[in-house]
Each structure stands twice: as structure tokens, then as C-alpha cells.
Amino acid sequence: MSSKRILTDRGSAVPALAEAFREHGFEGASLTVLSRATGLGKGSLYNFFPGGKEEMMEAVLTNIDAWFEASIFSPLEQASAPASAVTAMIDDVTAYFRSGSRVCLVGCIGLNASGAAFAERIRRYFARWIAALADCLRAAGVADTTAVQLAEDAVSGLQGAIVLARALGDDGAFVRIAQRQQSILIGAMSAPRNSPTPSQ
Template sequence: MKDRAALLPILGEVFRTHGYEGASLALITEATGLGKGSLYHFFPGGKKQMAEEVLAEIDGWFEANIFAPLRDPSDPRIAIAAMLSGVDDYFRSGHRVCLVGVIALGHARDEFAVQVNDYFARWQDSLAVALRCCGLSAVVARRRAEDAVLSIQGALVLARARGDSAVFTRTLSELKTRLLAA
């Protein structure tokens, strides 16, 4: 029997592929190899609990690998480069959609509004901190951070829609220059 931690990445991929609404119990049982009883043993709150825990896992990864390093004032330029590299790795160079974005665009958005808003707000706020440490004004830093998150998310959507991951790779490459421009 799998443990809860091993199930979260599998569940995440089911939600990424089918959205929260489309992730039926049949699809979840097929992907995990577990029956309904076992799934409810691990997640008594059902599909909603599964999604909450997957979102919490994603949030934890981004907090440790992206957000916290951006808030560290020791070397903001390295933190920004690491953010872009980490985002490229996490989204598999544009081949993996953003589950938080999928939920934000779906009918379940309101159910997960706090988690979705918090994820995007902390990303933007953390990046703005790094940009401020690079000498940008608060207004410019905030605007560039917003543009960066927008560009990354938009590039993921466009790469997926066009079947062209180079869109994502190009965006990340150009973003570093745009973020740190005088």
C-alpha cells in the first residue's frame, strides 16, 4: 500500500491533466491503483482534501525553492536566476501545466480561492523584494514582479496550447533581462 506522500504527486498529475472538476474518482483510482476505501482512508475529506493537500505540497515546494530565496537579501540577482531555473525545472521546460493556474481557471476556483491567491501573491511579493534589493523602486519592482508571474503563467498556457515548449523557454530567457533592466 502506498503512503500518503507518494500519492500526492500522482494526484497532482490527475488534477493537472483533467482539472479538479474532471478528476473523477474512477480516474483517481486508476492512476493511484487504490480502491475507494483506501483513498478515503488516506483522504477522509474526499477529492477536496486530496486537492488541498496537493496544493499544500506545491506551495511548500515553491516556498522553499522559489519564494524564500527571493526574500533573502544576500544576493538577489542569484535568487532571481535561481527562480527562473527552478521554475523551468518545475514546469519541465513548459511541458507541465501549473496546477494552481488550472484550479484558478476552473469552476472550483472559489473553493480554493485562498490557496490560489496566496500562492500568486507570495510569488509576486517575494520577487518584488528581490527586485527592490537590486535597487528598483517599490513601484517598478512590484510591476516587474507582476509582469514576471504573468509572463511565466501565460507562457505555460501558450506553450501548452500551441504544443511548443520553446515559447516557455524563450520567455524565461528574456525575462531575466527584463527583470533586471535599469
């Protein structure tokens, strides 16, 4: 059965743990909830994650970090075609968050009292995304201060769109907001160099 395969592979439990933490929060995800989500008994969970829930969350955050590093941060920082990199970022983030049907796990932790234990990880996640996007904008000729402001607006807009889409039960809300953010960023890249970027 598939549970046998899961029992031999710590890594395969991580996506299920992530979904459980998204759904219930760190505090609300009891060992019973995590066991049910992964198909692993409590003893097996502790065998794979001796540090308990904290180690499980660390594994989930490491998995998220790896995906964003490969799919979002590095492509933005190394972009030879900045506009294409921004378009790819929007497409990939949309797919990753299932068009807004998931609440961002990192954002949820950040809004939680329990997030204090992971505060530095959360800070690095958001700071790296903003910095990578600002680098991409600068590579397209956007002024430094404007690039940082646009990057902050885009990241906060996308994160807020995830929460809004979930609250409204409307996946399309995330897509619409993400597309507007994309238009703003591409517009800033194509604006004449001696003209200020229009404010939102």
C-alpha cells in the same frame, strides 16, 4: 509490488493526484480517474483522504506551497545576491514545470468555477510570488512601484507561458519567454539608479 508501498504512504500518492488534477481539472478528476492515477482503490483513497477530492486537492496544494516556499519564495526574500536569485528562480521554475509541458495546477484551478473553493489559497500563492520577487528587486535598488510592476509582469508572463507552451505543444516557448523575463528583471537591477526602467 510498488502498489503495496503506495498503499502504506499517503504522501506518495500526492504527485499522482497532482498530475490527475492537472490533466482533468478538479471537476473532471473522478474517483475512478484518481484511483487509476495513484494505483489506489477507492476505499484506500478514502482511507488516506477521508474528506474526499477536496482533501486530496488540499494535500496537493500544500505540497505545491511547500515547494514554492523552499525553492522560490524564501530564496527571493532572503537573497544576498538578487540577480543570482532571479536566475535561480527562472531555472527552478523551468525545471518544475518541465519546460512548460505541464499546465500550472494552481492557474488551472483559478480559471475554473471549482476554483472558488480554493480561492484564498490561489490568491496567497500568486500574491506571495509577486511580493517575494518585488522584495528581491527592491534589494537590488529597483524603485518600489517599478519592482511591483516588474514582479506582476514576470509572474503573469511565466504563468501564461506555461499555458501557451502546452497549447502549442512547444516546450521551447516557455523557455524563450522565461529567458526574456529574466533579461528584463536583470536589466532592471543593473539600470542606473537615476534612470527610469525602460517599459516593455
